[in-house]
Amino acid sequence: MTLAPIALTSGEPAGVGLELAEKAWEALRKELVFFLIADPAHLPGHVPHEVIQGPSEAADVMPRALPILAHPFFGEATAGQPDPNNAESVVDVISRAVDLAMTGAASAVCTAPINKKALKDGTDFPWPGHTEFLAYLAGVDRVVMMLACDQLRVVPTTIHIALKDVPSTLTAALLRETIEITRNGLQDYFGLQEPRLAVAGLNPHAGEGGAMGLEDADLIVPVLNDLVAQGYDLSGPLPADTMFHAAARARYDAAICMYHDQALIPIKTLDFDKGVNVTLGLPFVRTSPDHGTAFDIAGKGIANPSSTIEALRLAAKMASAHQTTT
Numbered sequence: 001m002t003l004a005p006i007a008l009t010s011g012e013p014a015g016v017g018l019e020l021a022e023k024a025w026e027a028l029r030k031e032l033v034f035f036l037i038a039d040p041a042h043l044p045g046h047v048p049h050e051v052i053q054g055p056s057e058a059a060d061v062m063p064r065a066l067p068i069l070a071h072p073f074f075g076e077a078t079a080g081q082p083d084p085n086n087a088e089s090v091v092d093v094i095s096r097a098v099d100l101a102m103t104g105a106a107s108a109v110c111t112a113p114i115n116k117k118a119l120k121d122g123t124d125f126p127w128p129g130h131t132e133f134l135a136y137l138a139g140v141d142r143v144v145m146m147l148a149c150d151q152l153r154v155v156p157t158t159i160h161i162a163l164k165d166v167p168s169t170l171t172a173a174l175l176r177e178t179i180e181i182t183r184n185g186l187q188d189y190f191g192l193q194e195p196r197l198a199v200a201g202l203n204p205h206a207g208e209g210g211a212m213g214l215e216d217a218d219l220i221v222p223v224l225n226d227l228v229a230q231g232y233d234l235s236g237p238l239p240a241d242t243m244f245h246a247a248a249r250a251r252y253d254a255a256i257c258m259y260h261d262q263a264l265i266p267i268k269t270l271d272f273d274k275g276v277n278v279t280l281g282l283p284f285v286r287t288s289p290d291h292g293t294a295f296d297i298a299g300k301g302i303a304n305p306s307s308t309i310e311a312l313r314l315a316a317k318m319a320s321a322h323q324t325t326t
């Protein structure tokens, strides 16, 4: 069965997203089909583009031009300088892509980076990022952020919160749900029958028997024991400083981490260029490049498109894996 095209969102028009959409089209136009939802006036215009009336026209257009589902914005796109007048449309484009994915007109959603501060300034966007907004749009209570590259997959259990709030936010229920959603996602979309999950400790040396913190023994261990008894393949809590070297990585399929930087530093260090952000637990596939709006290089034509290209490739792979299992 042919896969429906992937919906790629505009993201923040003052960032590198639209430049990367054009570069991704050049790289992928003979490999897969996607369409961009954006204001055509915002495109840098280094590649041909063609406005389509609906996703079903994308496949015909893709080999010759970047298919674009036009979404008028209220402001202009000035590199590195977000216009608050655009914020509402940035958000509306994400909702539109989700509608298309929920109805099957798009096989997946791939999001270009948004600038959280620009959205807060322009619209009172109440969400920390796409991840939580997508869960809201899809009507699901809990989703999981996973970042993936060839060498590593990582999941932050707590995401965009202050470091001081991590211990109080980290509950047994949150950790359990994170592990469950990760396991299901790796089974459904990545062909792993029983994923091997390595769980990081919260404290240095995973607490070192209580000498450096109690959460590892008191909170993490009971959750792991319970899930292992249910058949999960889990190890941990592991000291986070020694679980990301090559030999350690070979022992697991994904690392469950306790907070944002514990998860994202190792993957962005290993493969910033090709890392992909995936949301697990949604009723549709969502991927994104692992980087942000990169205002410092926007408009210069030097942004590296590899992460966006890999995000579109992974979206297509996950969507077809799901199609064959449903």
Ligand SMILES: NC(=O)C1=CN([C@@H]2O[C@H](COP(=O)(O)OP(=O)(O)OC[C@H]3O[C@@H](n4cnc5c(N)ncnc54)[C@H](O)[C@@H]3O)[C@@H](O)[C@H]2O)C=CC1
Residues within 6 Å of the ligand: 016, 112, 113, 114, 115, 116, 117, 130, 277, 288, 289, 290, 291, 292, 293, 294, 295, 296, 297, 302, 303, 304, 305
């Ligand atoms: N999925 C999303 O919507 C994401 C959004 N963000 C948002 O992006 C904004 C900026 O975040 P930062 O922390 O500055 O991270 P950033 O990823 O935008 O930039 C960090 C550094 O990496 C470089 N960089 C990023 N992408 C690049 C590319 N494709 N090619 C070459 N160099 C690249 C930038 O020039 C900068 O020096 C924030 O508002 C943040 O919340 C950050 C990550 C993901």
Ligand SMILES: NCC(=O)COP(=O)(O)O
Residues within 6 Å of the ligand: 128, 129, 130, 131, 132, 264, 277, 288
């Ligand atoms: N640090 C990852 C990030 O900011 C991406 O967040 P999201 O917008 O995908 O929720």
